Amino acid sequence: MGGIRTTVRIRKVLLGTILMASLPIFVSCSSIDPRNVDVELEQSAPEAKITSYTEALSDLGRMTEVFATGVARIQCSDIADNTGTAMTTGGEIQKNITEIMKSTLNSIGGNIVFIEYDPSFIQNQMVTGYSNFEQKVIPDVVITGGITEFDRGLETRDTGVDAGGSASFSGVPSWVPSDEIAVNYGNTGKTGKARITLDFNMKDFTTLAGVPKMTTTNSMEVNKAVKQKELGITLFGPTFGLKGAIKKVQGRHEAVRLLVQLSMIEMVGKYLAVPYWRLLGEGSLPDPIVIDSVTANYYNLSPAYRIALAQQWLYVYGYDVKLTGKIDAKTLAALQSLNPAFPADSKELSEKDFVNLYLNMPYDAAALGRRNALNNIINQAVAQQQEAAQEPASAQQTQEAPAPEAAPAATQEAAAPAAEPAAAPAASAGNTMKSTGFGRKLSDSEW
Numbered sequence: 050m051g052g053i054r055t056t057v058r059i060r061k062v063l064l065g066t067i068l069m070a071s072l073p074i075f076v077s078c079s080s081i082d083p084r085n086v087d088v089e090l091e092q093s094a095p096e097a098k099i100t101s102y103t104e105a106l107s108d109l110g111r112m113t114e115v116f117a118t119g120v121a122r123i124q125c126s127d128i129a130d131n132t133g134t135a136m137t138t139g140g141e142i143q144k145n146i147t148e149i150m151k152s153t154l155n156s157i158g159g160n161i162v163f164i165e166y167d168p169s170f171i172q173n174q175m176v177t178g179y180s181n182f183e184q185k186v187i188p189d190v191v192i193t194g195g196i197t198e199f200d201r202g203l204e205t206r207d208t209g210v211d212a213g214g215s216a217s218f219s220g221v222p223s224w225v226p227s228d229e230i231a232v233n234y235g236n237t238g239k240t241g242k243a244r245i246t247l248d249f250n251m252k253d254f255t256t257l258a259g260v261p262k263m264t265t266t267n268s269m270e271v272n273k274a275v276k277q278k279e280l281g282i283t284l285f286g287p288t289f290g291l292k293g294a295i296k297k298v299q300g301r302h303e304a305v306r307l308l309v310q311l312s313m314i315e316m317v318g319k320y321l322a323v324p325y326w327r328l329l330g331e332g333s334l335p336d337p338i339v340i341d342s343v344t345a346n347y348y349n350l351s352p353a354y355r356i357a358l359a360q361q362w363l364y365v366y367g368y369d370v371k372l373t374g375k376i377d378a379k380t381l382a383a384l385q386s387l388n389p390a391f392p393a394d395s396k397e398l399s400e401k402d403f404v405n406l407y408l409n410m411p412y413d414a415a416a417l418g419r420r421n422a423l424n425n426i427i428n429q430a431v432a433q434q435q436e437a438a439q440e441p442a443s444a445q446q447t448q449e450a451p452a453p454e455a456a457p458a459a460t461q462e463a464a465a466p467a468a469e470p471a472a473a474p475a476a477s478a479g480n481t482m483k484s485t486g487f488g489r490k491l492s493d494s495e496w
Contacts, residue, residue: 100307108328109157109159109328111413112325114421121189122190124164124166127145128145131197132197142199149305193251193252194248196245198245205240206240213234214232215283225286230283232282232283233290234278238274239276240275246308249312271304278292279291314329323339340408348400359398364419
């Protein structure tokens, strides 16, 4: 018995000696020494801010040109957080989002002209004498609004899993602290949901009255989640394990930017009566306000003007038609190509065909090129009509004047106008019109 006890003592002394001798080795290792703790930061280069609506904003600008809406001068007032959350939460959402509004409206382009609202800047420029109001652009409408809702803790959910097991073993040496082996596992999580809402309205700059139905209210839910996992193992007394935790928060500031961009696409689309929902992807529904506006204008137009507008749109579609104001053979063929059910003997354009033709018009780069060519043709026709109207008066003034010498043949050939491309539509003298949209309320001169 004495020999066994002596052997046990020798083993304990030997084990302690080994542990004490190996301790400096572990401490000297830089990856284990707590004094040498370090962390590496992930490096990233600056990049342009791209959202899911960046391309849609640019496409909206091109759409305003293709649909010939005319120039819309838009100004926005100071847009801020109306809930007070930005102050009480230490900036969880933005206190002021006017700059986001500016960059959003200015990024549309096309027929949208953004006019900044900055009274202090204008006043300072006038004091210094650098500028005045002589050449300033006056806005047509003003957009007002703000962050109107921020509801936190709409839903909080906790989840968790805990599991463990242990076993005891016999025959373990007595110098071992324990005869048990155990395993424990934990997986816990917590999720939360909040909602942000933005409201915008449009006012007429001249009258300061609200533009009817020009309003948007959009909400977005933002989430955050925390998750933690633990794994512990006990081997005859000593316990070691692994632990990890992560927290993710959906950006509140980014959500506000998305809501501003979506709201401006809707607001501009409604005001100019263009099918903006086609820019928002699958699942977006047509806006009844836009459809009602197009339908109302259908009944405000004469049958000939409806057909003439449809001929403009057919040319933008890519069909070779003439602007006659009548359903001729080429116009009929184009309409039947888009709608096989269109009656061959029809002399007028129905409301349904008129609205569908307008709302489904392409707005890609090729369509913009055809719209620009069409605008040039119409402008030339208008100029020719004005010159023809002035010819009788000028002829009476020159009846008694001596006839000028004939110009050389080469000069006459150079002055001859170039022929239009074969695909360009001809504008009849009695049906020439302005190439303009009709979404907003047009003045008598524009009609």
